[in-house]
Amino acid sequence: MQVEFVGSRWALFWLALKTGFLTVITLGIYRFWMKTRLRRWYWSAIRPGGHPMEYVGDPIEKLLGFFIAVVILTFYIGIVNLLLMFVSFSVFNSSWVGYLASFAGVIPIWFYARYRARRYVLGRTRWRGVRFGLEKGAWGYAWRALVHWAITLCTLGILWPRMTFWLEKYRTDRTFFGSARLTQGGHWTMLYRAAVPFVLSLIATGALVIWLIWIAPLFPQMEGSVDGFVAGVEGFFTEEGPAAVAASPERVLLGLLCILGLIYGAVHYRWTAKRILANHKTAPGITFHSGLNSARIAMIYVLGVLISYLVLTFSVLLVILMGAAVLGFDSFLAWFGLGSMSAVGDWPRWVAVVLMGLLYLSAFLLWGVLYNTFVTFPIMRHMALTTRLPDHHGLDHISQRARDDFAEAEGFAEALDLGAAI
Secondary structure, three states: OEEEEOOOHHHHHHHHHHHHHHHHHOOOOOHHHHHHHHHHHHHHHEEEOOOOEEEOOOHHHHHHHHHHHHHHHHHHHHHHHHHHHHHHHHHHOOOHHHHHHHHHHHHHHHHHHHHHHHHHHHHOEEEOOEEEEEOOOHHHHHHHHHHHHHHHHHOOOOOHHHHHHHHHHHHHOOEEEOOEEOEEOOOHHHHHHHHHHHHHHHHHHHHHHHHHHHHOOOOOOOOOOHHHHHHHHHHHOOOHHHHHHHHOHHHHHHHHHHHHHHHHHHHHHHHHHHHHHHOOEEEOOEEOEEOOOHHHHHHHHHHHHHHHHHHHHHHHHHHHHHHHHHHOHHHHHHHOOOOOHHHOOOOOOHHHHHHHHHHHHHHHHHHHHHHHHHHHHHHHHHHHHOEEOOOOHHHHHOOOOOOOOOOOOOHHHHHOOOOOOO
């Protein structure tokens, strides 16, 4: 069973532009309707076996859930943080302990919100009329994530594939399509091959650092000690920096290549791990096959972000030039504090504030539209077209599941800014 993708890039562009504009003029209230409409568009474009997916989420649910989450988080921030700061000043006579404890207290809520958001999206997704679902277990996921992250940090990232596998297995083994439960098979060691490019880039970066500090220091003051390294970094931002770069430009080029290698390695690991895990997911009578190409995904990110930045920069410059042409260059600069206020004349100051606000919001609007058009769209299309179900006779034996109710929907994810993605 093949998966089709029938959406048009320009249809998505105009939908994202229209809904983004309504979000701006409603000061963000329409955001919940915007996400709902975009998800419905994406879901309907993905058609396994020719049957479109359906997203039946309600924007009112999202809005009310956001208000509920904000009330709960306000209580936490206002009461719990106040107590933490009081204890921090009373016991340790310092504020940094309170700030650290406050940040640590948000981390489990962050994991809780991610699981709840996934459960809501699955609970509002249907295919051929049958609902998906995810069992309750957000707090179980949160404490498991904390334990796995602690183990990963203590091992300096060596056991990162172990964390990736077990957290995905926890979510997958609680996922349903109708009456069919999904199962995550395989073993966590199979993800190490996905980390090979990142490990090689990390080794190359370490070798370059050793070369620049100990073997052939970029600056004479780099003596191999911590103080020498700090002095060398400070020297890079003084008049010695350009001279050192001009003397050995190949080192700067190697540094840039190492940074690009690390970025590509991270992208490769993330999407290759998704492909490997997808190929080991099963349900009764159903198997999956993914042909995700991490190099293609990396190219989509690079070209999509580059195009988005170029169009965004051009649009902002165009708005600035239009403002200068309509209002006069001196008046335009004066409003933003870059010229003489005598050039403004009788124009009120609040006009400058409104112009800056509109320019700021328009930049965010345009960025969201371009990111959806040149990054999210091609990635979703590539994921759909490279997925198939080699064995799907089990679909004939699946029955409907009950509808899950959510009091706060994706509220915590929205309040913590985890729900911005489609």
